[in-house]
Amino acid sequence: MKKQIIIALAFSISAFSFAQKKELKTVEKAIKSKNFAAAKEALKSAEALMGAMDENMKSKYYYLTGVALFADGKGSSAEVDQAFASFDKVETGSYKEEVDAFKTTMYNDFLTKGNTAYEGKDYGAASVQFERAYRAKATDTLFLYYAAATAVNVKEYDRALKLYEELKDLGYTGIAKEYYATDKETGEEVVLDKATRDLYVRGGSHVKPGERLTESKKPEIVKNIALIYISNGDNEKALAAIKDARAENPDNVDLIINEANIHLQLKDEDKFKSLIEEAITKDPENAVLHYNVGVVSMNKGDLDQAQKSYEKVLSLDPAYTNAALNLSNLFIEKGNVVIEEMGKLGMSKADDIKYEKLKEDKNNLFLKGAGVLTTFIDNNPEANADILTQLKNIYNALGETQKSKEISAKLDAMSGGE
Template identity: 45%
Template sequence: MKTRLFIAAAMSCTMVAFSQKNELKSAEKALKSGSAAEAKTALDSASSLIDGADAKMKAQFHFLKGETFAMLAKKGDAAAFNTAIESYNEAIATEETSGKVKYTPEAKQKLSAMTADLINAAVEDNNNKQYKPAADKLYMGYKLSPKDTVYLYYAASSAVNGGEYEQALNYYNELKDLGYDGSEVKYTAVNVASGETEEMDKTQRDLMVKSKTYKDPKEEKSPSKSSEIIKNIALIYTQLGQDDKALGAYQDARANDPEDVNLILNEANLYFKLGDKDKFKSLMAEATALQPDNADLFYNIGVVNMEQGNIEDARAAYNRALEINPGYVNAQLNLSTTYVNEGNGMIDAMNSLGNSRADIAKYDELKKEKDGLFQKGADILEQALKLNPDNQGILEQLKNIYGALGDNDNFMRLKKLIGE
């Protein structure tokens, strides 16, 4: 009786193994015909029994699963990439344990090819503004090929573009920990026939120069990306409202690139937000000392002060920007707006007055002051119009000021200039 049971059990095991082999053959056949869906169905049927299979069959199963999901990924199933990678690696690990190698070389080759597929798919996602999937694929590409750290850098950029700030922060911090530099050396030479400077790899460039068809070989190293990475970490902490971490990141960034004016302005804004106006002012002074003739810098300082209600400081900055660049339209518009806004701020006080003789006198005084501010705003734009006679922003704002002043002649003049 015991003998019969043993034989029956042995027959059962043989039938299970036979069934698994059939499913794996079906999967292979489906893959050859290009049907990933049929291959997946066959593998699903075999999966529940694969844990009890021998190492050879396990390796075959995982390799075929890798092939199946790699095919699904190529057909547009982005989620299939990860399963394909895991399956190929499982096939490799199984053969490493057993010591019998059959699928490992091809699995490694497939993983290498998949890196290219992931990067190409990520490029397409970015072109279609699908930034989160692009970031995920670029990160998977980096994990498959850790030597290509540039994939991690682009993964972080894609995450930022998609508003996935925490994901981007993780990637940037990983880049920082790796000491990623990102600079590259470009090799160029001048084509003797065309006179054009051309870029090529070093070996080809040297051969071309040696053949005398090219001349003037040069090597140019692109700037390091380490400053940008540290700066982005600081900016993301600010975006996430993690002010303490942001300040620490700004200190790191400033230590790495102490003369980055935009970085100084961002740090200054954070100090203003935290209520440290003295630090805010000292950083602003530091920025202008570094670039005293940068009109854009003074314009940005004007914008910051204007947003924070520091009207006189804003006007001083806009005026300095206009000293450097008299035709700076946005500085002209904003400088005019500071006077209009100040005039508008007096209207509530005017409307709150009563009908007494004193109130009427006060009203007339305030109106005169308000109209004087409006006129200052108009005068600035009249000067701006001389340099930029067709600028629609100037024309519209000037028309609105004259309308508020009740200056109908100038109001109609501006309407005609606009073409209304």
């Protein structure tokens, strides 16, 4: 009797095994004919037999499930996510290799769709496809970065934050070696892949070949994480993100500037100024940094420091329009302070003498303001209308009618005589 039970059990297991194989064969046949709806129906029947499947059969089931759900790239967003989840369950065996090979097919599909969406300025769709490309090929972290960046373009900040945090946790920097050469015909330096660059150099169309590392994207990633936290009202996390990055790279000027900008958004101008000054010690020839110190100093009424900063800017970059305008305006503000003093004087002889002295001081300050602008125009003959308008106003204040008319004529010429 016992023998009969064993034989019956053996037949039962054999029958289950046959049924499993039959259902999965049906799935394979449907996939081969691209009838993915039928494949998914057959998978439901196979799922009922999961309890009796061995590990290899389960791996095959999960593999086929992923393929059916992907449906040659026609699966819904939810189905694609389910396909990835199903593939993740295939851990060992021959079907692990099948999954890896199929993910390459998925990767190419996602990449094609992502690029098409990006070129069509559909950044939301591009972001989703770039993220999927990364999920299909986790070694290609560049597309996780693209997914985050394009999510920012469409203001999907919470999703972008999640992706940027993932990049940060991965230690992604985006640093890569790039190859370049100078096009002999145009004289322009172009970046190419190594094989093409070498081919062009050998052919003689390009010269001065070289290679270099691209800049790290980590400062940008940390900055965007911080800015999203700020927009969400989470300033502590924003500053923590910057400080973590600075701990790893304390001399990175971009990170110092990013931290400074966060404090500026938080209306902490003192901290902003101190950080910008720290950045200047590491990049003393950066005109923008000196300009920012000038602006903050001027806002706080420290006109002497502002003057030093703006003068430094113009020594580094004589074409820095806003620095010239602000420096000129600084002298006008000083002159206006003198005018206020003049208005407080009485009618005595002593006050009259003091009045004339203050008037001379005021005029000298206004002339300094005009001098900043005329020097700027000498260095930049194509100076914009803002420079000329401010100079005209100063001449009017000084009673220099003829000079004011000359500037007006230049402004009329710039506007076409309208």
